[in-house]
Amino acid sequence: MSWLSRVRNSISFLPKRQTTDTLWHKCKKCGSMVFTKEWEDNLMVCPRCDHHDRIRAHSRFEQVFDEGAFEVLPSTDVREDPLKFRDTKRYTDRLKAARASTEEKDAFLNARGTIGGRQAIVGVQDFAFMGGSMGVAVGSAFVAGVEAAIAARAPYIVFTAAGGARMQEGILSLMQMPRTTVALEMLAEAGLPYIVVLTDPTTGGVTASYAMLGDVQLAEPGALIGFAGQRVIEQTIREKLPDGFQRAEYLLEHGMIDMVVHRAELRERLGTLIDYLAPAEKAAA
Template sequence: MNWLTNTVLPKIRALGAKKEVKDNLWTKCPACAQMVFQRDLDAAQRVCPHCGHHMRLGAKARLEMLFDDAQWTRVPVPDVPMDPLKFRDSKRYSDRMKEARARSESPDAMTVGLGRIGGHPAVVTVQDFAFMGGSMGLAVGEAFVTAALKAVSERCPLVVVTASGGARMQEGILSLMQMPRSTVAVQRLREAGLPYIVVLTDPTTGGVTASYAMLGDIHIAEPGALIGFAGPRVIEQTIRETLPQGFQRAEYLLEHGMLDMVVHRHRLKEALARLIGLLTVREQVQAVAEIDIPEAAPTAN
């Protein structure tokens, strides 16, 4: 009886039991509502193979996509107070941060990496919308300033990939102070004569748009990205008018002169490599001109 109970019956139950299927094997495209196999979606860099909709991409995946051979070095960012204002709404801000960090591979919404794009050295900093909506707080401001200073010390361009809902309300005025801080950091790049390229992804709004997202030498956006300060619904309620179709989307902004180009994610690395090559030619020529070439020895007649 023990043999039947302990060995045979469990095997029979196992045969009849339904196998658990992971709930993350498929993803529904928010644009066309088609189901996409997760492995195929990751291979396509989270671009829907049916309609071309650009879904949001994490910081690690973004950095691996942009750097040559997916090789990059994380640039350390100084620590900042996690809850400077002891903020609490429905739950403590410190608890929200712990939960966000547990789900993320980074301590905050911005990750800084150093590597090569098309053979050119570059510093790339990426905002991850999955981390509290990519909101800008003390840590994001510190990461941006660190990235700019690293670019200056390495004499290489800075590429910023934005994805944010704006300033982090739990940090109040301290969050808003990151706007002028980032502006000063961009000025350091200007004074050093280094390129500053901004890649705007969906969504880029609020204080991020009002500061470093719109201070680039070149502004690139992914197709369909929502870019603006306030959202379309807020604007419609304020001005009491219906906005044009596609208002604040990348293509509309390109048509009205706020962007330099809209580039598909699969061609983004190639476009960045070409731009960096063009924008750093002057520096390369200057470096060659500064080389001390000894004069040729006189030849005997």
């Protein structure tokens, strides 16, 4: 151990967050070292290159709801490990590890609050929990979010982030695709808007289902959005794909999404969309 490390470790009065591991944040895109406080104050966006980093569900709720005030809705109970799946580890062990690291029950969380003074239900997919993979618990949480929106006569806003379906649940994970689609039909019949914000990354079965069924499709800058990976597509068609393929800006240019919105402008833009899609007099009916 160097003399500098010994001196640093001997300073016991510094708060835990002000260690060398937490004082700085390294941008994954440009590699710049930014003070963690500056990065957090900038909504987890790099102030040097504007890279939108992946964020957790509670941070997302704090950013989009008025005054950062929200109420997390109860998680749904589902049968765990229905296939008794095991690869290099048991599925139950993977769930325990994910819950220990994220302190969440599964990869999808709903919350209630106001955006621009209007009530809304917001669902957030957490990539930190097993890559945000879609399983029975995620499907059930999504349906519960739709039901909460219908009960509250409020719009449902979903932030997607996933590597696709959860392989440990086999066909049961794929069944969540039609299940969530039927739930959205219920929301549409109730005359309530469904707004999707695609974040980095949104891929696989999630893209092939509820991620692309919004009344309005938003995306964060630079978000990776697609079904199959770029390498798989290139090997299949035997052609080189263009630069920026499957990024939010490319999809906007080619008409797959409606707008790319900076994180700092997201709450205001969502408020405008809610006012436009669900006028106050209709919401109160």
